[in-house]
Amino acid sequence: MTEPDRGRYSGPTWTSGDATDLSVTSDRRLLNRRPPRCQADVNQIKIDDSWRVLRIQAEFVDGFDALLHVEDAVTVFGSARTRLGTPEYELGVDLGRAIGEAGYAVITGGGPGSMESVNRGARQAGARSIGLGIELPFEQGLNPFIDTGMNFRYFFARKTMFVKYAQAFVCLPGGFGTLDELFEALTLVQTHKVTQFPIILVGRAFWGGLVDWLRSTLVDEGMIDPADPDLLSVVETPAEVVAVLDASRAAREEA
Ligand SMILES: CC(C)=CCNc1ncnc2c1ncn2[C@@H]1O[C@H](COP(=O)(O)O)[C@@H](O)[C@H]1O
Numbered sequence: 001m002t003e004p005d006r007g008r009y010s011g012p013t014w015t016s017g018d019a020t021d022l023s024v025t026s027d028r029r030l031l032n033r034r035p036p037r038c039q040a041d042v043n044q045i046k047i048d049d050s051w052r053v054l055r056i057q058a059e060f061v062d063g064f065d066a067l068l069h070v071e072d073a074v075t076v077f078g079s080a081r082t083r084l085g086t087p088e089y090e091l092g093v094d095l096g097r098a099i100g101e102a103g104y105a106v107i108t109g110g111g112p113g114s115m116e117s118v119n120r121g122a123r124q125a126g127a128r129s130i131g132l133g134i135e136l137p138f139e140q141g142l143n144p145f146i147d148t149g150m151n152f153r154y155f156f157a158r159k160t161m162f163v164k165y166a167q168a169f170v171c172l173p174g175g176f177g178t179l180d181e182l183f184e185a186l187t188l189v190q191t192h193k194v195t196q197f198p199i200i201l202v203g204r205a206f207w208g209g210l211v212d213w214l215r216s217t218l219v220d221e222g223m224i225d226p227a228d229p230d231l232l233s234v235v236e237t238p239a240e241v242v243a244v245l246d247a248s249r250a251a252r253e254e255a
Contacts, residue, residue, distance in 0.1 A: 009142075011055075011135050011153035012062065025135045026055070026153035059157040063132075066150050067165045070128065073105035074245060075162045077181045078114025078172030089117045091238075092172055095202065096121025096129075098238035099170070102245060105130060107166055109158075110142045110149060114172045119145035130165075132158050159184060167252070168198045168245055173206040189231050190224075196255065198248045200233045200241050207234050 011026060030052060036042045076095065082088045096118035099106050106122035108115040110131025122129035123145045131146035135153050142149045152158035162169075162181065169185045171178055182201075188194045201207040214229045233244050 009133065009135060009140070009151040012059075012151050014141075014151075023137050025137050026052075027135070027155055028137075030154065056154055056157060059152055059154055060160070063150060063152070063157060063161045066148060067130070067161060070105050070107075070130065070148075070165045072103060072249070073107050073128075073130070073166045074099050074168045074170060075107040075166035076114075076118045076170045076172065077109065077174060077178045078118065079174035079178060080109075080111050080113040080115065081175070082113035082117060082172075084117075088114065088173065091202070092117025093121040093124070095170065095172065095238045095241060096123075096127075097125045098242050099245070100125025100127025100129075102242045103127075104167075104245065107132065107162060109133065109177070110146060110151070111140060112143060114174065116143035116145060118172070119143055123147070132161050134158055163188060163194060167196075168200065168248060170200045170202060170241055171207075172202050186228075186231060190228060196248060196252045198233055198244050199231060200235055200244050202235055202238075202241060204234055204236055207232075 036045055076092075076099070078092060079088070082092065092114045096106050098121070099118075100122040105128035106118060107130040108118050110119075110133035115131070119129045119131055120143075129145055129147045131142045131149045133140070133142045133149065133151040134155060135151065142151065150161075152161075159181070163185065169182070171182050182199065185194075185197070185199050189197050189199065201211070211229055211232060211234055214224065214232075218224045219226050219229065235241055235244065
């Protein structure tokens with residue numbers, strides 16, 4: 001027996017049925033440039049790009065409006081592949097709950113795995129549980145533990161929201177997506193685009209090797225300052241995460 005089609009997102013729009021072709025995402029259309037071969041191509045590309053700019057603009061306006069009332073919030077990243085019932089999933093639930101109980105709204109990428117676990121924990125704490133999803137070339141909805149949700153067409157618009165509406169980043173173990181988000185945050189802090197912004201890595205066994213490599217190779221080769229690895233706090237438990245968040249909040253309030 002096949003699963004009933006529960007519909008799907010295309011950008012911000014949820015459609016029931018399978019009319020929406022997600023195989024080519026908006027990000028891919030934006031990034032895959034095809035040089036024009038004739039004047040008709042030039043005209044068409046100009047129209048397409050103009051509409052694209054308006055869609056990008058709309059995404060920022062919608063995101064800003066949706067998140068306007070968010071007060072203290074923490075963005076949590078982590079693997080989309082973490083399975084329900086594993087210790088990693090449970091860690092995400094405990095983390096979301098602990099952050100929520102500490103008085104923060106919780107923002108995730110809105111997807112499955114660790115994102116879902118953290119939203120689930122935030123919901124258990126009665127905290128605002130926010131999911132900022134992304135259009136992907138396969139069917140996927142926002143996870144069911146989200147109170148404020150939005151689905152983005154463009155990665156870069158979504159990333160702006162992750163930073164703008166949070167006072168800290170927390171990373172659970174993850175893959176390329178998590179590393180991308182982690183290093184974007186690190187660069188923003190390193191270049192003082194954001195200040196008083198802790199970046200917390202949960203799981204010494206998982207993250208320790210990366211931090212050692214930053215200290216040995218990147219510092220030794222002069223690619224980063226010796227103090228730069230200290231922008232990262234590596235911790236083991238949700239309670240330690242909350243301790244770092246609280247210390248940062250106290251420092252912000254004093255400043
Ligand atoms: C099963 C599967 C691959 C689903 C992908 N579905 C996703 N939905 C929402 N955000 C995502 C997704 N995949 C990657 N991301 C983004 O990248 C991070 C996870 O990527 P990764 O699994 O570590 O590399 C998340 O914090 C999220 O912001």
